Amino acid sequence: METNTDTGVKVRFVRTAGLQAADILDQINREKDRNRASRFNKKIKGISISIIRALFLIGVSYIILMPLLEKLVTSFMTEADIFDQTVRWIPRNFTLDNYRVTWKAMNYPVSFFNTLLLTLTVSILQLISCTAVAYGIGRFKFPGNKFIFSLAVFTLVVPPTMITVPLSLNFKYFTFFGLLPEPGISLLNSYWPFILISATAVGLRNGLFIYVMRQFFKGMPRDLEEAAYVDGAGVFKTFYRIMLPGAIPGLVVIFLFSFVWQWNDYFYNTIFLSGQGNFLLQALQGAALKALDGDHNKLKSQYASIIRHTGMILYIAPLLVLYAFMQRYFIESIQRTGIVG
Amino acid sequence: MKKRLSFKQRRILAGYLFSLPFLLGFTLFFFYPFIQAFIFSFNELVISREGFVLNFNGFDNYGYILNVHPDFLRIFVETILDTITNVPLVLAFSFFAALVLNQRFKGRFLARTIFFLPVILSAGIIIQMDIDDMVTQLLHGARNAELIFTGVGLRNLLMNTKLPEGFIEFILGAVDRIPDIIRASGIQILIFLAGLQSIPPSIYEAADVEGATGWESFWLITFPMMSPIILTNAVYTIIDTFLTTTNEVVMLVRDEAIMGAGYGVSMAMAVLYFVMILIILGITIKVSSRWVFYQE
Numbered sequence: 001m002e003t004n005t006d007t008g009v010k011v012r013f014v015r016t017a018g019l020q021a022a023d024i025l026d027q028i029n030r031e032k033d034r035n036r037a038s039r040f041n042k043k044i045k046g047i048s049i050s051i052i053r054a055l056f057l058i059g060v061s062y063i064i065l066m067p068l069l070e071k072l073v074t075s076f077m078t079e080a081d082i083f084d085q086t087v088r089w090i091p092r093n094f095t096l097d098n099y100r101v102t103w104k105a106m107n108y109p110v111s112f113f114n115t116l117l118l119t120l121t122v123s124i125l126q127l128i129s130c131t132a133v134a135y136g137i138g139r140f141k142f143p144g145n146k147f148i149f150s151l152a153v154f155t156l157v158v159p160p161t162m163i164t165v166p167l168s169l170n171f172k173y174f175t176f177f178g179l180l181p182e183p184g185i186s187l188l189n190s191y192w193p194f195i196l197i198s199a200t201a202v203g204l205r206n207g208l209f210i211y212v213m214r215q216f217f218k219g220m221p222r223d224l225e226e227a228a229y230v231d232g233a234g235v236f237k238t239f240y241r242i243m244l245p246g247a248i249p250g251l252v253v254i255f256l257f258s259f260v261w262q263w264n265d266y267f268y269n270t271i272f273l274s275g276q277g278n279f280l281l282q283a284l285q286g287a288a289l290k291a292l293d294g295d296h297n298k299l300k301s302q303y304a305s306i307i308r309h310t311g312m313i314l315y316i317a318p319l320l321v322l323y324a325f326m327q328r329y330f331i332e333s334i335q336r337t338g339i340v341g
Numbered sequence: 342m343k344k345r346l347s348f349k350q351r352r353i354l355a356g357y358l359f360s361l362p363f364l365l366g367f368t369l370f371f372f373y374p375f376i377q378a379f380i381f382s383f384n385e386l387v388i389s390r391e392g393f394v395l396n397f398n399g400f401d402n403y404g405y406i407l408n409v410h411p412d413f414l415r416i417f418v419e420t421i422l423d424t425i426t427n428v429p430l431v432l433a434f435s436f437f438a439a440l441v442l443n444q445r446f447k448g449r450f451l452a453r454t455i456f457f458l459p460v461i462l463s464a465g466i467i468i469q470m471d472i473d474d475m476v477t478q479l480l481h482g483a484r485n486a487e488l489i490f491t492g493v494g495l496r497n498l499l500m501n502t503k504l505p506e507g508f509i510e511f512i513l514g515a516v517d518r519i520p521d522i523i524r525a526s527g528i529q530i531l532i533f534l535a536g537l538q539s540i541p542p543s544i545y546e547a548a549d550v551e552g553a554t555g556w557e558s559f560w561l562i563t564f565p566m567m568s569p570i571i572l573t574n575a576v577y578t579i580i581d582t583f584l585t586t587t588n589e590v591v592m593l594v595r596d597e598a599i600m601g602a603g604y605g606v607s608m609a610m611a612v613l614y615f616v617m618i619l620i621i622l623g624i625t626i627k628v629s630s631r632w633v634f635y636q637e
Contacts, residue, residue, distance in 0.1 A: 053441055057448075060438070061455045063520050067471070068462065129362045136359025140352050148360050151367055157618060158375065159584050161594040162611035165604060166374035166381060173392045184392075200366020210363070235355040266465030266587070271595065281466055305474055312467050323461050327454050 075099065075310040082302045102310040105290035106283035112318070115263065115280040118191060123258035125198035126206055130254060131247070133201050134213030135239060139225075149214065156207040160267060167193070168271050193272040204261055204268060209254045216250040217243065252329045256322075263319055280315055287311040381608040393604075402609035405602070413610060416589050421617065424582045427522065430515055431578050432571065435526040439533030440563075460527035465587045525582065529574045536570035537563070565634040572629050579625060583618050590614050 069089075074082070075098050077091040084092065102108075133152070137145045171193045175184035187193055197203045201210060220243065228238040244251070269281050288304040288311075289296070298304060323330070346354065357364075382402055384395040406413045442453055499509045515522075540563065548558045584591065590610070598607035 050446065053444070053446065056441060057452050060523055061452070063523050064455055064458055068458075129366075132359045133363040136356050136361075140356030140359070142353040142356035145356060145360070148363065152363065155367070155371055156580055156584075157622065158371075159591060159594070159611055159614055159618065161591050161598075162378045162608070162615055163371060163374045165595065165598045165607055165611070166377035167370060169393060169604070170374065170377075197366065197370050199362060200370060201363040202366035202371045235351065239359075260461055264463060264465060266469065267591075267595070271599075284466060284470075308470060308474055312470065316462060316467065319461050323458070327457070330457060330460075 071309045071312055074306055075313050077306060079302050079306065082306065098306055098310040099314075101291050102287055102307050102314060105287045105307065106280070106311060106314065107278065108283070108314060111278050111280045111283040114278050116318075118194060118279065119259055119262045121191060122194050122198045122203065122262045123255055125195060126201065126203050126209065126258045127251060127255045129199055129201035130206055130209040131213050131244075131251065134210045135217050135243065137210075138214035138217035139243070149210075152201075152207045152210040154207070155202060156205065156211075160204065164268065164271050167197075171272065189273055189277060194268065203258075204265060205257075209258065213247070213250055213254060216247055220246055249329075252326075256326055256330055259322070260319060284308075284311045284315050378608045378611055381604050382612045384605050386604040398605070402605045403613070405606055406610055406613070410602070410606075413593065416593055417610075417614070417617075420583070420588065420590050421621070424579065424621075426511075426514065427518065427525065427582055428575060428578045430518060430522045431526050431529060431582075432574060434522050435529035435574065436533055436567075436571070438526065438530050439537055442530065443534060443537045456530055457527050459524040463524070463527075468587050525578070528581075529578060532570060532574055532577070533567070536567050540566045568633045569635060572626070572633050575625055575629065576622060579618075579622060583614075583621075 073089055073091065076094055076096070077087070078093040078095050078097075081087045081091050081093055133148075137149050137152075168188065171187040173184045174187045175181070187196075194203075198206075224242055224246070225238055228242045233241065266281065269279065273279065273282075288299060288307045291307045292298045292301075292304060380395070383397060383399060385398050385401075387394045387396065438456060442449065442456065499512060544562055544566075545558055548562060553561070582588065594607050594611045594614070597610065598604050601607070
């Protein structure tokens with residue numbers, strides 16, 4: 001009996017074990033299937049995300065690049081191509097004549113050099129002044145340093161017109177704040193207004209530069225600075241030997257933005273130079289008229305438009321070259337400037 | 342006999358010395374003209390050979406720009422409405438673009454390069470010239486003709502959804518604005534990207550171990566961690582759209598001063614504009630400080 005029951009139990013046991021094993025196997029298989037399915041799903045999901053991403057990126061790039069490409073293409077066209085409805089992207093009568101004419105009309109070498117000089121002057125001065133101010137309020141504790149910082153932020157909120165319009169009057173009758181007899185001398189149509197406001201860190205968006213650099217200096221470790229003091233370096237030596245080299249990414253960002261904004265500036269240029277002087281901006285505005293030998297009636301013509309487009313390409317070409325070389329700094333170093341706090 | 346300064350005193354002195362350029366610049370080239378702007382707005386300014394003379398005329402300039410000036414009120418209101426619609430769109434777009442550009446994929450560097458190109462190409466003169474250029478308009482017309490089909494299709498599609506009409510108009514308006522929005526988003530994308538990379542990856546790993554889905558970790562980690570940066574960006578975008586030198590009100594103020602109704606009227610416009618910017622910034626910061634999350 002016992003053996004019988006024993007075998008019975010054994011049989012039952014084996015049977016259940018077998019069933020269980022089958023069950024487990026089944027489960028494993030199902031799991032595998034599910035895994036495979038989920039992996040398949042994941043793959044589909046991944047692919048569809050890549051496709052949507054690609055569409056998004058291509059669409060946005062198209063919108064950004066389109067106006068630039070149109071100008072570039074137009075600058076190689078003849079007048080006949082503009083009238084030709086079938087020509088859209090590829091000029092039928094490819095020509096470099098527009099560049100020859102525009103180059104001459106803009107007096108490009110001279111106006112380029114003047115603009116470069118003004119832009120470098122402004123951006124180097126702003127770089128120096130904003131960095132110094134940011135270092136002063138970011139690194140030293142003194143009564144009023146928070147207040148100075150809030151003043152710097154305040155300059156960002158005031159519309160530039162509100163300041164520059166009275167400022168241009170002050171520069172027109174500049175008396176060195178009472179030192180010269182009335183009506184003073186006119187500083188307009190010279191580099192002086194640009195130099196004065198850049199050297200004193202109140203140029204275009206200088207508040208932003210001060211903000212960025214202050215964050216940068218605040219985030220730098222104290223030990224280095226203290227070690228320099230212990231070694232007997234003075235405040236200024238510590239600044240330019242120890243702190244400045246560590247702040248290079250921030251300095252590059254500020255210099256680049258200041259350079260680009262000054263190059264592109266329309267506002268200060270027209271108000272302080274009153275549309276005079278041999279700068280790219282004025283050259284670009286006058287290019288079409290000059291190319292037409294001063295014939296005002298043709299200013300609305302297609303040809304004038306082609307010249308204008310060529311001029312715009314010539315105007316932004318230096319920036320594009322700069323960007324091509326420096327874009328790594330533009331894109332990557334702003335992430336290290338600590339602008340996000 | 343020179344008294345030797347203590348270390349602390351020397352540091353205070355150095356702090357002032359470093360800040361000196363800005364203190365000078367702020368006083369002479371910012372605060373002084375800033376006060377002048379207010380004074381001018383209550384005066385008639387006459388320019389003569391010997392300089393300029395102010396004739397006090399009370400609120401005449403303000404009365405003139407609000408009641409008589411043909412364009413000011415319209416441009417003023419349009420600019421405000423424009424900014425109020427643009428800011429959320431710019432924020433949404435640049436946040437989304439930053440999320441995409443933060444992923445790993447082939448051609449990421451190229452994509453970033455193109456997305457930041459508008460920062461370089463934002464020359465006021467070019468925007469200005471484009472507005473009155475014939476060929477650009479021609480090409481624009483061609484582009485519009487291409488777009489008109491999608492535009493009409495979208496309108497019909499949306500009308501069928503029985504959504505509120507105001508919402509549909511907003512969507513259609515947003516579609517029209519897409520190019521402007523994209524071009525105004527360069528720096529905001531940079532700031533968001535920097536923010537995204539400052540979130541420690543360990544938080545995501547922990548969430549992943551706890552079984553959070555990507556959707557959950559976006560709303561529970563990314564979004565709250567980014568909320569201060571969203572506020573920063575909102576303030577930046579508002580300032581940028583209001584103060585960009587190609588803004589219509591900014592242009593109008595300048596043109597009135599130089600060749601229009603004079604400096605007094607121009608400064609009255611500037612003062613009103615300034616006050617309005619302060620109000621809008623104040624509201625933005627007040628409203629958003631409620632949901633901004635600070636880690637500390």
